Amino acid sequence: MIPIIHPNWARAPINMVDGYSLEMTAKDIDSLRAAAPAIAPVTPVAVTFLPGEDAAARVAAARTVRALGFEPMPHFSARRIRSEREFRDYLAAAVAEAGVQRCFVIAGDPAEPEGPYSDSSALIESGAFEANGITAIGIGGHPEGHPNMTPDQGWAVLEGKCAAIERRGMAPLIVTQFAFDGERVLDWVAALRARGIDAPVRLGVPGPAGIRTLLRFAARCGVGASAAVLSKYGISLGALLGSAGPDRLVDTLAAGLRAEHGAVRLHFYPFGGIEKTVAWINDYDNAHGSVMGRMTGE
Numbered sequence: 001m002i003p004i005i006h007p008n009w010a011r012a013p014i015n016m017v018d019g020y021s022l023e024m025t026a027k028d029i030d031s032l033r034a035a036a037p038a039i040a041p042v043t044p045v046a047v048t049f050l051p052g053e054d055a056a057a058r059v060a061a062a063r064t065v066r067a068l069g070f071e072p073m074p075h076f077s078a079r080r081i082r083s084e085r086e087f088r089d090y091l092a093a094a095v096a097e098a099g100v101q102r103c104f105v106i107a108g109d110p111a112e113p114e115g116p117y118s119d120s121s122a123l124i125e126s127g128a129f130e131a132n133g134i135t136a137i138g139i140g141g142h143p144e145g146h147p148n149m150t151p152d153q154g155w156a157v158l159e160g161k162c163a164a165i166e167r168r169g170m171a172p173l174i175v176t177q178f179a180f181d182g183e184r185v186l187d188w189v190a191a192l193r194a195r196g197i198d199a200p201v202r203l204g205v206p207g208p209a210g211i212r213t214l215l216r217f218a219a220r221c222g223v224g225a226s227a228a229v230l231s232k233y234g235i236s237l238g239a240l241l242g243s244a245g246p247d248r249l250v251d252t253l254a255a256g257l258r259a260e261h262g263a264v265r266l267h268f269y270p271f272g273g274i275e276k277t278v279a280w281i282n283d284y285d286n287a288h289g290s291v292m293g294r295m296t297g298e
């Protein structure tokens, strides 16, 4: 099961960015191309499912990811998919044109579904993924909870999705919402493992970005950004014009991760700044034993 998620899962990570994954939108094709020489080979790159982007643009993004030597992981946002046909056509095109083997399913923000799928389980239970040869399915993890569910309901849904994916012969992967509060994320992963959920986990980390951009995305995505949490992250609300990287967050994770947290890697949300995010990752890597240098023989 492990190599299906990333070749590096089989061994202990050399540093916190070892085996990282990235996210892009269909608009980021040119910046992915520009950043590609600096991105580790076979890095998983998720392609978001945003309103205002059509299937052709998303397929083109996935094709570019594959052509550049990375592993495309298209998102399927259940509530934004308008018909069974739209779902099946996008999946088939992603497989045929980009050799997609991994997909990520998420409910999506619309309060009412725009089509036949009200949650990510409905996509998993459609049977379409395994029928198209998909080997791994990513699902969302919510260290800060979920506005529509109690914590117990949230765990039950997560357990149910992992079980359904495995029952269908695929490997589950949990990718968490980005966060600014590393301690909260560590507590959540410990609770997840204590419940017996042993699926690989990718912890969502914001890429370096302007503070206004970070706050805009936090508000849009329901991510906690209190003054206290931002201060731990290294942002002072008196300096809205500046920018901030995930240095302190990643240090907190690195210092706090224990065997009890199980297999964990990072997933970066670049918020439009892929090149800046990759530069940050490589700086961090160079300062912490340089796994990328070893992989490329530099």
Ligand SMILES: NC(=O)C1=CN([C@@H]2O[C@H](COP(=O)(O)OP(=O)(O)OC[C@H]3O[C@@H](n4cnc5c(N)ncnc54)[C@H](O)[C@@H]3O)[C@@H](O)[C@H]2O)C=CC1
Pocket: 078, 105, 106, 107, 108, 109, 110, 111, 112, 118, 119, 120, 121, 140, 141, 142, 145, 146, 147, 148, 149, 157, 177, 220, 221, 222, 223
């Ligand atoms: N804005 C916020 O504060 C946050 C929002 N979310 C939302 O929760 C969703 C969670 O996705 P998954 O973990 O894949 O959940 P899921 O697909 O496994 O669904 C779990 C349950 O939540 C319900 N649900 C999901 N999204 C909903 C929505 N937008 N409105 C009303 N009910 C909803 C589903 O019908 C289902 O019963 C995300 O797509 C995101 O929209 C999650 C965390 C923070």
Ligand SMILES: Nc1nc(=O)c2c([nH]1)NC[C@@H]1CN(c3ccc(C(=O)N[C@@H](CCC(=O)O)C(=O)O)cc3)CN21
Pocket: 025, 027, 048, 050, 109, 177, 178, 213, 216, 220, 221, 222, 269, 271, 272
């Ligand atoms: N609840 C929730 N809803 C989401 O839509 C969502 C999350 N969580 N978590 C993180 C991901 C990442 N998402 C996104 C959304 C937009 C861009 C993006 O680049 N959008 C612009 C730029 C706009 C801006 O800077 O505000 C674009 O051109 O589309 C990137 C990632 C959406 N995501």
